[in-house]
Amino acid sequence: MNIRSRLPEIILAGLFLxxxxxxxxxxxxxxxxxxxxxxxLPAAIVVICLCLWIIGRALYEIVKAGPDQADDEEEExxxxxxxxxxxxxxxxxxxxSMDWIGFDAATFLFMIALMFLQGERRPLWLSAFPAVFAILxxxxxxYMIPYPMQMLLGKEFLExxx
Amino acid sequence: xxxxxxxxxxxxxxxxxFAPWLVxxxxxxxxxxxxxxxxxxxxxxxxxxxxxxxxxxxxxxMLFLTAIFTGGSFGGGVTAILMNxxxxxxxxxxxxxxxxxARQGKHNEALGLALGSSTFGCGLGxxxxxxxxxxxxxxxxxxxxxxxxxxxxxxxxxxxxxRGDHMxxxxxxxxxxxxxxxxxxxxxGIARGTMDIDILLDGIPAVPAMMGMFAASELFNLLxxxxxxxxxxxxxVSIPKVLSGFKTALRHPVINTRGSLxxxxxxxxxxxxxxxxNLLSYMETRRxxxxxxxxxxxxxxxxxxxxxxxxxxxxxxxxxLLALGIPGxxxxxxMLAVFxxxxxxxxxxxxxxxxxxxxxIIFANFGQVFLLAVIGLLLIPMLAAVVKVPxxxxxxxxxxxxxxxxxxxxxxxxxxxxxxxxxxxxxxxKKHNYSVPGLVIGILLGKMAESELLHSFQIxxxxxxxxxxxxxxxxxxxxxxLSIGYQPLLKFIKSRMGGK
Numbered sequence: 328m329n330i331r332s333r334l335p336e337i338i339l340a341g342l343f344l345x346x347x348x349x350x351x352x353x354x355x356x357x358x359x360x361x362x363x364x365x366x367x368l369p370a371a372i373v374v375i376c377l378c379l380w381i382i383g384r385a386l387y388e389i390v391k392a393g394p395d396q397a398d399d400e401e402e403e404x405x406x407x408x409x410x411x412x413x414x415x416x417x418x419x420x421x422x423x424s425m426d427w428i429g430f431d432a433a434t435f436l437f438m439i440a441l442m443f444l445q446g447e448r449r450p451l452w453l454s455a456f457p458a459v460f461a462i463l464x465x466x467x468x469x470y471m472i473p474y475p476m477q478m479l480l481g482k483e484f485l486e487x488x489x
Numbered sequence: 490x491x492x493x494x495x496x497x498x499x500x501x502x503x504x505x506x507f508a509p510w511l512v513x514x515x516x517x518x519x520x521x522x523x524x525x526x527x528x529x530x531x532x533x534x535x536x537x538x539x540x541x542x543x544x545x546x547x548x549x550x551m552l553f554l555t556a557i558f559t560g561g562s563f564g565g566g567v568t569a570i571l572m573n574x575x576x577x578x579x580x581x582x583x584x585x586x587x588x589x590x591a592r593q594g595k596h597n598e599a600l601g602l603a604l605g606s607s608t609f610g611c612g613l614g615x616x617x618x619x620x621x622x623x624x625x626x627x628x629x630x631x632x633x634x635x636x637x638x639x640x641x642x643x644x645x646x647x648x649x650x651x652r653g654d655h656m657x658x659x660x661x662x663x664x665x666x667x668x669x670x671x672x673x674x675x676x677x678g679i680a681r682g683t684m685d686i687d688i689l690l691d692g693i694p695a696v697p698a699m700m701g702m703f704a705a706s707e708l709f710n711l712l713x714x715x716x717x718x719x720x721x722x723x724x725x726v727s728i729p730k731v732l733s734g735f736k737t738a739l740r741h742p743v744i745n746t747r748g749s750l751x752x753x754x755x756x757x758x759x760x761x762x763x764x765x766x767n768l769l770s771y772m773e774t775r776r777x778x779x780x781x782x783x784x785x786x787x788x789x790x791x792x793x794x795x796x797x798x799x800x801x802x803x804x805x806x807x808x809x810l811l812a813l814g815i816p817g818x819x820x821x822x823x824m825l826a827v828f829x830x831x832x833x834x835x836x837x838x839x840x841x842x843x844x845x846x847x848x849x850i851i852f853a854n855f856g857q858v859f860l861l862a863v864i865g866l867l868l869i870p871m872l873a874a875v876v877k878v879p880x881x882x883x884x885x886x887x888x889x890x891x892x893x894x895x896x897x898x899x900x901x902x903x904x905x906x907x908x909x910x911x912x913x914x915x916x917x918x919k920k921h922n923y924s925v926p927g928l929v930i931g932i933l934l935g936k937m938a939e940s941e942l943l944h945s946f947q948i949x950x951x952x953x954x955x956x957x958x959x960x961x962x963x964x965x966x967x968x969x970x971l972s973i974g975y976q977p978l979l980k981f982i983k984s985r986m987g988g989k
């Protein structure tokens with residue numbers, strides 16, 4: 328175990344710790360009544376204590392293990408995770424843009440980008456499949472759900488296209 | 490308890506003409522399709538097709554809607570097994586072992602198991618409903634917030650069972666989930682943890698969070714694979730294997746019966762229902778098994794436990810609807826609309842005066858159980874073909890469906906934002922051995938736990954001794970302690986006896 332492999336774990340435990348402290352403080356600021364803190368206070372205290380324990384144990388194991396050593400397996404995993412971060416960015420782009428450029432257009436672009444990232448290079452598959460799927464899924468949900476959906480081409484246009 | 494005169498009249502109502510049965514088949518297929526598409530809920534399907542029932546009589550309308558309900562209960566398990574998307578909270582525990590089975594190439598068996606247990610659970614649920622509709626409804630009326638809190642605590646103990654290899658990380662996940670579940674307005678009208686974001690005022694949407702934690706985070710792990718099932722030979726869709734899974738489910742009557750009874754009892758409690766019953770049944774089956782470590786890694790008993798419970802919950806929720814006129818969830822609320830459209834009020838008077846109609850609805854559901862088995866066996870081969878789709882096409886398709894589905898569930902961008910946030914969190918939690926199911930259970934039960942605890946606190950005036958005056962609460966807590974301490978106690982007794 329070296330510091331590089333333990334660092335993400337410490338960061339994650341730290342995130343839970345910070346969020347729990349902040350949430351407890353926010354709930355306390357909203358109302359310090361027993362009713363409001365009945366569940367939140369004990370639950371937050373348990374999370375805070377356990378996160379401190381996890382961080383402390385991880386730090387102890389880092390100190391015990393000594394200086395960093397190159398870990399081939401870890402490096403291999405990190406190389407592999409490049410596409411994961413790429414996929415996360417593409418998903419984030421999709422979600423953040425769909426209300427802006429329209430659900431249909433965002434879906435089309437998302438499909439192309441993610442398929443390309445996964446190694447799809449055939450032009451027909453990269454263009455036709457995302458287009459057909461984006462139209463069908465947008466129309467299907469447009470008909471099925473009772474809420475308005477932002478669309479670039481619009482339901483009427485897509486219906487004419489089909 | 491059983492009015493045999495009414496039984497005869499109910500049979501005449503059902504078999505006097507073929508007309509009532511004409512709507513059952515389409516209802517089951519609609520339910521299966523809606524249940525199998527992430528984000529499309531059973532209640533949504535029922536609401537969409539509700540106007541059609543204007544042209545039907547009361548019995549026919551109820552048959553149509555209960556058929557959608559039955560089909561949808563099974564459909565939710567299909568996506569949980571094949572894509573790790575529990576489209577509804579009632580299929581959450583199905584994903585725990587169903588998806589690992591699919592990844593091991595046992596998707597045919599897993600779907601067969603789910604169908605077998607769903608059929609068993611639904612059938613047993615309606616048998617119990619037929620015999621005990623009035624006692625169940627009386628019992629439900631005796632449940633107060635203290636009892637509901639005890640049931641929720643029982644569900645929360647599953648967090649400890651799903652801790653994985655690291656106890657501290659498992660408990661952190663579960664209790665942190667519990668905190669996330671309380672975000673937004675509480676019953677006192679105090680908003681917490683909203684960061685002044687409007688969409689958080691109603692809390693974190695639980696089902697989109699579940700979709701993100703399970704489905705999207707798992708899809709990130711699949712990016713470097715070619716197919717969900719790597720071995721080509723195991724990717725085949727095999728009807729004999731589906732049938733073998735179906736038969737296996739029926740060979741485990743104890744697991745299915747326990748799941749069904751939990752499903753009926755918990756399903757009858759308004760607002761709790763199948764989202765808790767599948768977890769309780771899974772937890773109890775895991776606790777009683779000789780090899781609890783195998784759960785979460787593709788143990789068929791986990792699928793059976795969950796599916797039998799969520800399917801029988803339908804009968805439980807029907808008990809409160811018919812006997813008390815109280816809808817336990819979205820689906821039964823739509824059914825209540827049919828009551829209103831026909832000028833019928835559910836409750837003791839309805840059961841007393843129209844016993845034949847109540848029995849007709851129950852008997853029709855027995856028929857639906859057999860039809861579900863047949864239709865399920867016919868459709869499963871088509872659904873299981875998902876494992877043949879290359880991952881480079883499957884991942885974008887499933888992610889898109891999850892995002893659209895979450896929008897459909899919330900009606901705003903809060904759904905897609907929730908899926909995005911929790912997919913990233915879920916990926917990192919899984920990578921560092923935190924319990925993803927634990928966090929999801931915490932989110933699901935957090936609001937309910939806080940609300941029931943608060944009501945208990947207000948009623949009791951803060952005196953814990955109040956719980957001692959509630960016999961049902963005590964019974965639930967004793968059962969809870971027994972279920973936790975049963976195996977260690979048995980081991981202790983065995984070791985003592987072996988020592989002698």
